[in-house]
Amino acid sequence: MSTTTHDAPSAGSYYVPHSSPWPIIGSVGLFVTMMGGANLLNGHAPTLLYCGLAVLIVMMIGWFNNVIRESQAGLYSPQMDRSFRWGMSWFIFSEVMFFAAFFGALFYARDYALPWLDGTSASKPMTHELLWPTFEERWPTNGPGRVGGPFEVMGPWGLPALNTLILLSSGATVTWAHWGLLKGNRRQLCLGxxxxxxxGFLFVALQAVEYSHAYQHMNLTLGSGIYGSTFFMLTGFHGAHVTIGAIMLTVMLLRSLAGHFTPEHHFAFEAAAWYWHFVDVVWLGLFVFVYWF
Structure with a gap:
């Protein structure tokens, strides 16, 4: 699509793009990725998973490239800008609900299931005697069946605390970059x-080190009962979101170096910054409820 300058669209206009192959390609990529992930969990080779991820990467590069070209061509009106903002807002809300489900599973296990199994819950007095009369409530736990064997608990200090400092600092640097953009200071934007x-990528690298230590030296794995499964599901999905956010910000950096964005028109940058702040907030919840308490 041509990137030549067009007349600015009117405030009430709405750009309708040409037919695109990317939605169906993305759907196929998601389906293949899901099937590949299921096969991997059942002991099969990860080939199908890698193929699905490759299709998703191609889809994202192609689709986002189209959107960037349309934006640079001046095809988007203020109404389109509002559309993008609402779309990103609802997307982040869906992500909030995604993590709320996993936090809910964690709280349910700690505050409801354990007292039932321990016999300290007045509402379930017989559960303890009938199922696990020798079980005592204690968190973290791998359950009365000691699923996965003995393990060590991942404490809050050390790498988790360092990663907290890194992620909070990244929230400050992206805000500093935004201030530079609003002032028209491209050097501050790019440095931030x-x-x-x-x-962001340092956070992901240190989390990989943490996971390696957990598996090799602490016997803390995804199979370590309810503690292991909630620990790795929450921190793992968060790490995936950090990786996605860092890739988004990398694209914003490359676009900034190419001269894209102005103080008046820069929603793509704002969307990436919103997402990054969301990732920061989720990590604070993880640090408190997964590592600390």
Missing amino acids: LAATVGL
Whole structure:
């Protein structure tokens, strides 16, 4: 699609793009990825998973490239801008609900299931005697069946505390970059984004080190009962979101270096920044409720 300058669209106009192959390609990629992930969990080779992820990557590059070209061509009106903002807001809300489900599972296990199994819950007095009369309530736990064997608990200090500092610092650097953009200071914008991207990928690298230590030295795995499963599901999905956010900010950095964005028109940057702040907030919840308490 041509990137030549067009007349600015009127406030009430709405750009309707040409037919696109990307939605169906993305659907196929998601389906293949899901099937590949299920096969991997059942002991099969990860080939199908990698194929699905490759299709998703191609889809994202192609689709986002189209959107960037349309934006740079001046095809989007203020109404389109409002559409994008509402779309991103609802997307982040869906992500909030996604993590709320996993936090809910964690709280349910700790505050309801354990007292039932321990016999301290007045509402379930017989559960303890009938099922596990020797079980005593204690968190973290791998359950009365000691699923996965003995394990060590991942404490809050050390790498988790360092990663908290890194992620909070990245929230400050992306805000600093935004201030630079609003002032028309492209150097501050690019430096702030570069720092944020570096901190984001450093977080992911340190989380990989933490996972390696957990598996090799603490016998803390995804199979370590309810504690292991909730720990890795919550921190793992968060790590995936950090990776996605860092990739988004990398694209914003490359676009900023290419001269894209103005103080008046920069929603793509704002969307990535919103997402990054969401990731920061989720991590604070993880640090408190998964690592600390």
